[in-house]
Amino acid sequence: MVQKENIHTDAEKVIEINGLYKAFGSYQVLENASLDLYKGENLVVLGKSGTGKSVLIKIIVGLLRPDSGLVKVLDHIVDEISYEELLALRLRVGFSFQNSALYDSMTVKENLEFPLVRNRRDMGKSDVNALVEEMLDAVGLSQTINQMPSELSGGQRKRIGIARTLMLKPEIMLYDEPTAGLDPITSKEINKLINTVQERYHTSAIVITHDLTCAKETGNRVAMLVERSFERQGSFEQIFNTGDPQAQPFFDYNFIQ
Numbered sequence: 489m490v491q492k493e494n495i496h497t498d499a500e501k502v503i504e505i506n507g508l509y510k511a512f513g514s515y516q517v518l519e520n521a522s523l524d525l526y527k528g529e530n531l532v533v534l535g536k537s538g539t540g541k542s543v544l545i546k547i548i549v550g551l552l553r554p555d556s557g558l559v560k561v562l563d564h565i566v567d568e569i570s571y572e573e574l575l576a577l578r579l580r581v582g583f584s585f586q587n588s589a590l591y592d593s594m595t596v597k598e599n600l601e602f603p604l605v606r607n608r609r610d611m612g613k614s615d616v617n618a619l620v621e622e623m624l625d626a627v628g629l630s631q632t633i634n635q636m637p638s639e640l641s642g643g644q645r646k647r648i649g650i651a652r653t654l655m656l657k658p659e660i661m662l663y664d665e666p667t668a669g670l671d672p673i674t675s676k677e678i679n680k681l682i683n684t685v686q687e688r689y690h691t692s693a694i695v696i697t698h699d700l701t702c703a704k705e706t707g708n709r710v711a712m713l714v715e716r717s718f719e720r721q722g723s724f725e726q727i728f729n730t731g732d733p734q735a736q737p738f739f740d741y742n743f744i745q
Contacts, residue, residue, distance in 0.1 A: 499526040501560075502660055502692045503548065508557035510543055517543050519716035521557070525660070530686055530693045532703040535713030541696050544713075545662055548694075549581055550574045562659065579607055582658030582691075586665040588649035590637040596648055597633045600624070603655045623651040626688060627681060643674035647681060654689065661685060661693040667702045679705040700728075 503525035510518040517540040525531050535541045546552040550566045559566045564577055590599050600620045624630045627647040667675035679702050704724045712720040
């Protein structure tokens with residue numbers, strides 16, 4: 489298992505989160521949480537269920553407003569821009585859903601075309617077809633172009649979901665539990681694909697996962713979300729070779745069960 493190198497922290501910040509607070513009534517979800525994503529890096533976010541990972545993602549794309557704190561994405565303060573500016577910003581941020589979120593009634597080709605139908609009506613049919621073919625080639629599934637989602641394996645659906653997200657050529661990718669429910673061999677293929685997307689399309693990414701193999705193979709850095717804030721950030725080795733009692737449960741879950 490190869491650990492990825494860190495991205496130099498003098499790189500440009502594409503996401504900057506500082507002093508973030510978010511509560512639902514009396515339930516505090518995020519408290520003084522700070523996190524940076526640098527241009528060109530994959531940042532893994534680890535956290536137990538209910539620690540605010542999904543809330544964090546929704547705040548980043550403007551689906552939820554923070555109670556206080558700074559959330560800046562691609563030089564835009566998310567809760568200060570207009571709705572039209574927010575929609576434009578979302579086109580630059582791709583979200584890969586845990587369940588792939590493919591439309592069962594559409595073929596693979598139609599699923600990939602769908603984001604363009606909604607957002608790039610200026611593209612001609614030949615350009616759309618070429619882009620569909622490019623993205624299917626990127627995820628290694630050109631042969632599935634006319635298949636239905638029900639005919640695909642879980643790993644294939646994950647790949648097609650990533651391909652659809654890439655159709656708008658986002659600058660930032662958000663991966664939600666990309667290897668959840670997959671066997672080890674397919675999980676390694678998804679890890680490799682996440683790295684291929686980073687290298688081929690020069691994306692920056694936040695990868696939410698409980699899978700430490702995924703964390704080590706895809707993450708330039710790891711951030712642990714503990715007790716509503718990011719307590720530890722660093723390389724995989726810096727997090728897990730220190731005997732930190734907050735990190736140990738993740739290691740035990742992945743390797744000792």
